[in-house]
Amino acid sequence: MHVVHPGPLHPTGAQPGNAIGILASAATGLVTFIGQQGGDAERILGRAGIDSERLEHPTLSLDLNQYCQVFEEAARQTGNDNFGLRFGQQFKPDALGLLGYVGMCSATLGDALRNVVDTFPVHQQSSLLRLEAMGEFYRLDYQVQYGAIVRRRQDAELSLGMFFNLMRHALGQNWAPEKVLFEHPQPEAWHEHCKVFDAPVLFGQPRNSLVFRRSVLDRPMPGRDPRLLAIVIESMRMLGGQAGTTNRPGIVDDVKTQVRALLGDGYPSLEQVAEQLRLPSWTVQRRLQEQGLSFSTLIDTVRQELATYYLQQSALPISELALLLGYSEISAFSRAFRRWFDVSPKQWRQAHKGQTVTAQ
Structure with missing residues (x-):
């Protein structure tokens, strides 16, 4: 099994002050999607403090707190309590920018997840992304670990949806995990979560996780390309290096x-x-x-x-x-x-x- 290890990477740069960043590629298509859900994108982005022009540049950094807030605000203003879940459901791996291509260009699904975990600090700061072995199963854990962000349900649901779609890119659209875990309480329309992931969904868990069988990690990635993978990882290394120093919470x-x-x-x-x-x-x-x-x-x-x-x-x-x-x-x-x-x-x-x- 061939895994490209990028080595230590600096977190996302190009964010003023001590703000905790996330690459704007994580919001690809957000303005259009808000409109499709009946919302006013400029108003929603404005209330969260995000400049819409910044979303047009996928390697620029957004404030992670504002990024989480914009999805909470979109859920409120559109009246769609599952806004984040639906945004993540339609989000394709290539739309995730550099991080998406790290996964798609890897040799196998296992390589893809490990490479994505290794490069994730460049994509998003002060957040956990971890691949854990549990006997015949594996667990992909995700959690924003920035104490100032309390309202993060929408982000959790859209993020697991993005990683779920990356796995389906290798395993096919009929693949489903063994179960899905969320740290937030069970929402009213929780049956939609079970339908989206085609799996049991549990709430009030220690962190957000996809649980799946170990055997799927050997599946080849359809677009594996070692040369492009090396270029993308080097691009992320350079992008991370722009930060100069590591911004992190106190x-x-x-x-x-x-x-x-x-x-x-x-x-x-x-x-x-x-x-x-x-x-x-x-x-x-x-x-x-x-x-x-x-x-x-x-x-x-x-x-x-x-x-x-x-x-x-x-x-x-x-x-x-x-x-x-x-x-x-x-x-x-x-x-x-x-x-x-x-x-x-x-x-x-x-x-x-x-x-x-x-x-x-």
Whole structure:
């Protein structure tokens, strides 16, 4: 099995300040698709802070937070709660630009996925893309790991759709994974997800994943081209090098990301988070104190951010929401929520129905 290993690659550049980037190729065809769904593209892009002209240049970088927001806003304004799912369903691998061609030009599907994983930091920053072996199965995990981005359901669904289509490029349009996992709560129209992926779909999982049999990795890619693959990977290396230095979130966003991942198992400890960050717990505590924060305050902030997001998922019972936030009892969650907003979770949900909660 021949795999092209590109070596260390710098993350996406050409983004001002310390913004976390994603290549504009990930939004190929977005303006047209918004129009097809009955939305006003200029208005939606404007509310998310994205310049539509930037979308015409696939190797330019967009702010990842704004990119996630534009899909959430498109879902709201078009009235299509599954906007991201449908956008990903129609998104072809070649439209993904350099990253898509890395996959399509690889020798086998296994090579394609490994090469895409290796080059993904150039395409999208502060995000996980990982291929994990599980006996006779493999799992392709995807997750935005930027703590400032709370609302990311639409991105998760469109991203798994893109990777799903890359796999079908090799395996045929009738291929389906064993199951699909999403980290967000189950939406109302979840039956469409099962239909799109032709597989069982589970929600409220640790991360977003496609699970499939190991045997499919040996399937040759129809457009395998080692020469073009080498050129594309070198182009990505050069593009990544334009960043000069690696932009990445600070300790606050790192801790928030880990807290969010651990909350479903109960109240996370400082030691658990430090272990995930591969840092001594005293170092994490000191660096948070330098930002004027304590670990317990940060957990409270994450819970508050997630609570307002989850409450807008009308299909999610408040009892389940409490468990997702690490509370053992609904009463404990209700007390915390009244401390934050001076109203009950039910009252807040009714007052904010149909509104957009912006990530802090």
